[in-house]
Amino acid sequence: MKKILFAGITLLFSLSAAAVTEPHTAAALEHANAAVAEGKAGKAENLVKHAFPALEHAMSAALVVKGIAKTHLDGATSELEAAVEHGKLGHAEVATQHAEAAVAHLTASTEK
Template identity: 40%
Template sequence: MNRRVVALALSLGVGLLFAPRLAFAESHVSEAITHTKQAIEHGKMGHADVLVTHAEEAVKHAKAAEAEKANPHVKEGITHLDQAIEHGKMKHADVATKHAEEALKHLEMAK
């Protein structure tokens, strides 16, 4: 009985050690999703410069999430956000918006 209690306590301790790290990764993904949605909203209005601002914030959060816990959907989301930024800087709001929408799909799958 004592061994079971010790084993349970040890496993709970290890679990608690990693819980904050996972919570931060999820938090960064949520922030990336929020900024990506804002980028899409502004892109649809033709505001390429504001789209770029939000997409850059989304990339920061997505990269932080990826650093904490690797996820292929987050990685793909970053790729599309980078494309959204590139096209947004060229004032191609329509193309940038399409990439942001694709990024959103992947980021939501990562959540």
């Protein structure tokens, strides 16, 4: 009986973690794609306006996942930090490259 109860609780926790992660990952991906679009337009300041919320959402999602998804969310976080740094310096091209790498990591984190 205890094993069944433990298995049920574990399943519920796993499902709740996925339910929390998915909206944050989707929001991070949406903002990261917007950052890429702004960067390709040469607008470093606007890139930062989207990369920063993407970073916040990616960090929130990374808090509750494990395994490969966490690795990709951590990678996205690093890339978004670099995108924000370069965007603040006006380096739209380099910031865009980092934002594109973040999009790739965020996309990979959602694959099953």
